Amino acid sequence: xxxxxxxxxxxxxxxxxxxxxxxxxxxxxxxxxxxxxxxxxxxxxxxxxxxxxxxxxxxxxxxxxxxxxxxxxxxxxxxxxxxxxxxxxxxxxxxxxxxxxxxxxxxxxxxxxxxxxxxxxxxxxxxxxxxxxxxxxxxxxxxxxxxxxxxxxxxxxxxxxxxxxxxxxxxxxxxxxxxxxxxxxxxxxxxxxxxxxxxxxxxxxxxxxxxxxxxxxxxxxxxxxxxxxxxxxxxxxxxxxxxxxxxxxxxxxxxxxxxxxxxxxxxxxxxxxxxxxxxxxxxxxxxxxxxxxxxxxxxxxxxxxxxxxxxxxxxxxxxxxxxxxxxxxxxxxxxxxxxxxxxxxxxxxxxxxxxxxxxxxxxxxxxxxxxxxxxxxxxxxxxxxxxxxxx
Numbered sequence: 001x002x003x004x005x006x007x008x009x010x011x012x013x014x015x016x017x018x019x020x021x022x023x024x025x026x027x028x029x030x031x032x033x034x035x036x037x038x039x040x041x042x043x044x045x046x047x048x049x050x051x052x053x054x055x056x057x058x059x060x061x062x063x064x065x066x067x068x069x070x071x072x073x074x075x076x077x078x079x080x081x082x083x084x085x086x087x088x089x090x091x092x093x094x095x096x097x098x099x100x101x102x103x104x105x106x107x108x109x110x111x112x113x114x115x116x117x118x119x120x121x122x123x124x125x126x127x128x129x130x131x132x133x134x135x136x137x138x139x140x141x142x143x144x145x146x147x148x149x150x151x152x153x154x155x156x157x158x159x160x161x162x163x164x165x166x167x168x169x170x171x172x173x174x175x176x177x178x179x180x181x182x183x184x185x186x187x188x189x190x191x192x193x194x195x196x197x198x199x200x201x202x203x204x205x206x207x208x209x210x211x212x213x214x215x216x217x218x219x220x221x222x223x224x225x226x227x228x229x230x231x232x233x234x235x236x237x238x239x240x241x242x243x244x245x246x247x248x249x250x251x252x253x254x255x256x257x258x259x260x261x262x263x264x265x266x267x268x269x270x271x272x273x274x275x276x277x278x279x280x281x282x283x284x285x286x287x288x289x290x291x292x293x294x295x296x297x298x299x300x301x302x303x304x305x306x307x308x309x310x311x312x313x314x315x316x317x318x319x320x321x322x323x324x325x326x327x328x329x330x331x332x333x334x335x336x337x338x339x340x341x342x343x344x345x346x347x348x349x350x351x352x353x354x355x356x357x358x359x360x361x362x363x364x365x366x367x368x369x370x371x372x373x374x375x376x377x378x379x380x381x382x383x384x385x386x387x388x389x390x391x
């Protein structure tokens with residue numbers, strides 16, 4: 001995705017382009033696409049920045065394709081877990097626009113630090129979607145190369161990746177890789193619950209003081225597992241940035257266009273040496289926190305239904321139909337592609353070989369260790385003792 005820079009002139013077909021001070025119903029929310037699919041030409045956020053995108057029709061269709069494919073692959077992973085083929089899965093259902101919008105705003109040289117739910121960003125970075133499924137199936141420890149894809153390993157410890165991202169971004173600045181259009185930027189993903197962790201607040205301090213080229217991207221999906229947002233904060237999360245000395249902005253996280261525009265602006269600032277910023281992508285987790293969670297125990301059906309009306313895929317489809325950018329043949333073709341890719345993903349997961357238990361000792365240290373060798377020998381002796389027995 002090469003276009004869409006905020007501040008650029010807009011093109012493409014749209015019914016009634018308008019410029020707004022802020023999004024309908026929420027003066028603090030940057031929005032370029034309403035839930036009904038109405039396109040807003042530009043919007044000036046509370047930070048005083050005018051946000052807009054400049055996409056060709058093909059690029060609009062590409063964003064829709066991304067959203068649909070990411071959702072379908074995520075749904076397939078959830079089904080695999082329910083059938084006992086994965087140990088656990090953290091679904092991104094409802095958060096596709098936040099991830100695709102920010103993921104497509106990244107440039108090739110930028111580095112991303114995910115949680116365990118950024119399957120959409122992973123997809124946008126060109127990583128085979130089967131890679132995290134090996135981790136959740138328990139057959140490997142996550143198999144992609146962070147340096148090759150500029151996408152770090154999934155992080156289970158809540159908020160820890162923000163410190164990793166801060167250190168990496170400080171290194172980028174110290175290496176002199178900022179200050180121009182070809183500079184490098186770093187993005188750190190985390191949820192609303194993570195903002196209560198010490199790691200995240202420490203990352204804010206260090207990033208601010210050292211002017212790190214880092215975008216903190218908070219996907220506020222309204223719940224830290226079962227804890228609602230009001231148990232985490234008394235002010236909008238993006239406002240916390242001011243206390244640490246850098247800008248913050250809230251974007252409609254179900255709007256892929258606005259998310260792209262806001263993320264692109266923040267990343268451009270970072271790579272040009274203007275330091276860190278915080279984006280609060282205001283969205284909603286439509287499903288469970290993970291497949292071990294039951295969200296019906298802590299939220300009501302009417303709340304879920306209200307957010308379903310803001311579905312990121314439905315609004316993008318409505319926009320494409322409204323502007324006659326896509327027709328029924330296109331939507332059918334995307335659905336068929338999603339179906340084929342989901343079947344392929346399932347078949348490859350089921351074909352994954354079970355690793356030998358002793359391989360848990362592989363890759364612990366790059367050059368091995370006498371203590372590790374001793375442990376491996378003891379484990380092999382223990383494991384072999386079961387051979388031919390009734391155990």
